[in-house]
Amino acid sequence: MITVYYDGKCGLCSREIGYFRKRTPKRPIVFHDIAKQPDVLERLGISQADALLYFHVEDEDGQLQSGVRAFALMWGQYRGWRVLAKLVVLPGVRPFVDMIYRKFAHMRFARYPHCKASLALDAQN
Template identity: 30%
Template sequence: MMPPHLTVYYNTRCPVCDAGIDWQRNKLLALVRAGTVEFRDINEQPDALARLGVTLDDVRRRLHATDEGGRLIVGADVAIALWRLTPGEGWLAALFGNRVAVPVTRFAYDWFADVLFAWNRWSGRW
């Protein structure tokens, strides 16, 4: 069975985001080469998700992705989807993405994303 297609939009101007996605992309190299997973810099395509009501700052604040059906995935749910696809990281998806833990995972992700977004704005990274 083929894994689902996932297109991840992220902010390369954030050093933490860029390094994290670079690390994840290297772990998913076979899926990236097969076209199953794509990583796109939102700064190169600022209106890429406008049709879904997503702004440039939305993506600079949190990871966004679209699945094979064009459905939007946001924040911690993107990380969980990537962990499910990444060899050896399924346990992270099971631990942080189960129905009991996912509300806490989303809260922690959103808190960290908000702090990181504020830091990047303060640092003048856009």
């Protein structure tokens, strides 16, 4: 079983997770909306701001993956997505895809007030 941590207040994120929730994965997947359930992050040692900035997935061994690797881990559980999952982590492809994803993630984070507010909450803790 893998665990997916996503931003439920982000329309794009919610639509993507909704798409995958309607499909049958190879193995069970647990989904946590970290915008509504920030307490699930405590045991992972990750701040809500970091979790909102980058997509995170916990693998079957309890290892936390983020960004492109996290997407690949989730996509690899679904028929029709496994080829893309393998492609984006190839050594010649991943640095480029990582760069694009990081730029997109920072633009998305800056766009949503709840993401910016999470920075203030993290600073208080």
